[in-house]
Amino acid sequence: MEHLKDPNAVISECYRLLKEDGLIVIxxxxxxxxxxxxxxxxxFHLDLPFHLFQFTEEGMVRVLQKKGFKIRKVKRFHLEYSPFGWLQTLLNLSKIQFNLFYDLLKSGSLKKNKKGKINLKGVLATLLLLPIYFPLALLFSALEPIIFKRGGIIQIYASKETI
Structure with missing residues (x-):
């Protein structure tokens, strides 16, 4: 949704294509x-300029309901995205190199900076911080939905109602 130029149009089209009692997961x-x-x-999840839109739980629920969907369930934790989002955000806050760990995992190799060099200090700092930040990321991603009723990721299950 965040990568689309017109998420509202896509939601409308999903509603049109979905069978009665069908389920959409966003x-x-x-x-x-x-x-x-x-x-x-x-x-980490801000991801500009690739994320054209940013969402809130309330806003997404409102849009889905306005399009005719009935909200079935909202989850504020996702095993893949929630802990990693926290982890990379904590690493980014350390000002080592923006999304260095993500880039390493995604590409499987180290990217060179503008000067054509690999940031070995950044890699070393990341490796040293992982044992500290990883447990914190797990803890924060598990507790945020419980304490604040929010999470870095929202997963909404909505159905097309039978008339």
Missing amino acids: LVQNIRSFEFKLGKENW
Whole structure:
């Protein structure tokens, strides 16, 4: 949804195509999360300029209901995205190199900086911080939905009602 030029049109089209009693599952980042409040421009899920839209749980629920969907369930934790989002945000806040760990995992190799060099100090700092930040990321991603009723990721299950 965050990568689309017109998410509203896509939601309308999903409603049109979905069978009666069909289910749609939407997973998006949540700009009202504590993770965002802490990370701000360092928030992993902000992902500018690739994320054209930022969402809130309330806004996404409202759009889905306006399009005719009935909200079945909202989850504020996703095993793949929530802990990693916190982890990379914490690393980004350390000002090592933005999304260095993510880039390493995604590409399987180290990217060179503008000067054509690999940031070995950044890699070393990341490796040293992982044993500290990983447990914190697990803890924060598990507790944020419980304490704040929010999460960096929202997963909404909505159905097309039978008339």
